[in-house]
Amino acid sequence: MADEVILLNYWPSMFGTRTMIALAEKNIKFDYREQDLFNKSSILLEMNPVHKKIPVLIHNGKPICESLIQVEYIDEAWPGKNPLLPSDPYQRAQAKFWGDFVDKKVYGPTRLIWGPKGEEQEAGAKEFIEMLKTLESELGDKVYFGGETFGYVDIALIGFYSWFDVLEKFGNFSIELECPKLIAWAKRCVKRESVAKSLPVSEEITKFVPELRKKIGIE
Amino acid sequence: MASDQVKLIGAWASPFVMRPRIALNLKSVPYEFLQETFGSKSELLLKSNPVHKKIPVLLHADKPVCESNIIVEYIDETWSSSGPSILPSHPYDRAMARFWAAYIDEKWFVSLRSIQTAEGEEEKKAVLAQVDEGTAILEKAFIDCSKGKPFFNGDHIGYLDIAFGCFLGWLRVTELAAGHKLLDETKTPSLSKWADRFCDDPAVKPVMPDTAKLAEFAQKIFAKPQP
Numbered sequence: 001m002a003d004e005v006i007l008l009n010y011w012p013s014m015f016g017t018r019t020m021i022a023l024a025e026k027n028i029k030f031d032y033r034e035q036d037l038f039n040k041s042s043i044l045l046e047m048n049p050v051h052k053k054i055p056v057l058i059h060n061g062k063p064i065c066e067s068l069i070q071v072e073y074i075d076e077a078w079p080g081k082n083p084l085l086p087s088d089p090y091q092r093a094q095a096k097f098w099g100d101f102v103d104k105k106v107y108g109p110t111r112l113i114w115g116p117k118g119e120e121q122e123a124g125a126k127e128f129i130e131m132l133k134t135l136e137s138e139l140g141d142k143v144y145f146g147g148e149t150f151g152y153v154d155i156a157l158i159g160f161y162s163w164f165d166v167l168e169k170f171g172n173f174s175i176e177l178e179c180p181k182l183i184a185w186a187k188r189c190v191k192r193e194s195v196a197k198s199l200p201v202s203e204e205i206t207k208f209v210p211e212l213r214k215k216i217g218i219e
Numbered sequence: 220m221a222s223d224q225v226k227l228i229g230a231w232a233s234p235f236v237m238r239p240r241i242a243l244n245l246k247s248v249p250y251e252f253l254q255e256t257f258g259s260k261s262e263l264l265l266k267s268n269p270v271h272k273k274i275p276v277l278l279h280a281d282k283p284v285c286e287s288n289i290i291v292e293y294i295d296e297t298w299s300s301s302g303p304s305i306l307p308s309h310p311y312d313r314a315m316a317r318f319w320a321a322y323i324d325e326k327w328f329v330s331l332r333s334i335q336t337a338e339g340e341e342e343k344k345a346v347l348a349q350v351d352e353g354t355a356i357l358e359k360a361f362i363d364c365s366k367g368k369p370f371f372n373g374d375h376i377g378y379l380d381i382a383f384g385c386f387l388g389w390l391r392v393t394e395l396a397a398g399h400k401l402l403d404e405t406k407t408p409s410l411s412k413w414a415d416r417f418c419d420d421p422a423v424k425p426v427m428p429d430t431a432k433l434a435e436f437a438q439k440i441f442a443k444p445q446p
Contacts, residue, residue: 050322050356059311062311064311064314064318065318066317066318066321069314069317069318069321070314072313072314072317073310073311073313073314076310076313077310077311089293089296089297090279090282090284090293090297092292092293092296093284093289093290093292093293096286096289096292097284097285097286097289100286100289101270134270
């Protein structure tokens with residue numbers, strides 16, 4: 001019996017991007033369903049009643065929520081092709097640590113940067129750059145975060161790359177100046193087919209954010 | 220190598236530190252417990268977890284592993300041939316266990332902790348209601364995950380039992396301080412019985428702090444300055 005895989009997503013989401021990349025790495029065909037977060041569908045509310053958020057991965061009718069949990073699930077449910085996590089337990093623990101770091105430390109500041117003006121925006125920008133520098137230090141001179149192989153931490157972070165231009169605009173900084181190695185890493189990732197076809201277009205995000213700000217009443 | 224020396228940097232009162240301790244007990248792995256002094260951070264801690272500077276930190280042959288749930292998974296994978304499996308074997312069940320563990324840390328525990336800092340009766344009531352709502356969700360999660368067995372993980376305690384059970388000491392302290400039951404036979408019948416079973420488990424008993432001792436500690440750390 002063929003697998004039925006559905007992804008509920010909202011196109012700008014750096015989280016949904018993760019799941020899409022993971023599915024593409026494993027060559028899994030899926031039914032992409034765009035969601036309106038201002039008018040949540042019954043399937044979204046039914047499949048993620050706890051958080052009511054995207055992305056939601058639905059595999060043969062069963063929902064999996066939270067993007068990094070989805071990435072790990074995809075790696076475990078479709079083992080063999082393109083492993084997303086290392087096999088060594090210590091390397092796996094390091095990968096999960098950094099994925100968790102991106103969630104806990106990188107996302108928050110980005111909301112402050114494009115959020116309401118003032119002190120918060122500046123603080124957000126400063127924090128964001130600091131977190132990127134920590135990640136850049138972890139990357140070092142490696143090709144990818146895990147070494148020679150593209151994987152979990154790269155997937156966790158690359159979705160933010162589409163947002164870099166708009167964050168630079170609002171935050172008044174240059175990520176290339178602050179973290180050149182990270183930009184070089186991002187450009188390497190984008191050459192990968194799974195990333196190229198899953199990443200939202202940067203120009204679209206740059207147009208989208210001012211519209212979003214108006215919609216939620218910031219502008 | 221699994222036989223290399225194991226150390227755990229932690230503190231007796233921390234529910235997060237309890238998690239790897241229970242996991243190490245389940246796997247019968249001896250370890251040296253390096254107790255941090257409340258209010259200060261040792262050189263070893265700062266060196267081993269420079270990013271977050273938090274406990275617990277597992278040192279396996281001096282290599283650090285940080286973040287309690289990540290440490291539990293590491294223990295399960297490293298000592299896979301010893302003791303019961305801590306994570307379920309099916310990918311979907313594993314995803315569910317991880318989902319609920321994340322919910323507990325990011326939502327449920329955050330509201331439990333905010334009871335301590337709630338100002339006035341109105342705010343306290345509102346926060347308690349929020350915790351009750353979360354616990355009701357976890358009651359249902361228990362029924363779904365356990366599938367009629369005694370623990371979230373089935374026949375033996377596992378990842379999700381540990382992720383939630385580690386908070387039982389603080390839950391009881393909060394119940395006493397707030398004069399409000401968060402787990403009881405009418406509101407949360409399954410979780411009530413599970414809590415007793417969890418605390419009785421031989422891997423848990425030696426590391427679950429005594430409620431009275433914890434209450435005394437809570438008074439000390441949450442003491443409001445005198446006006």
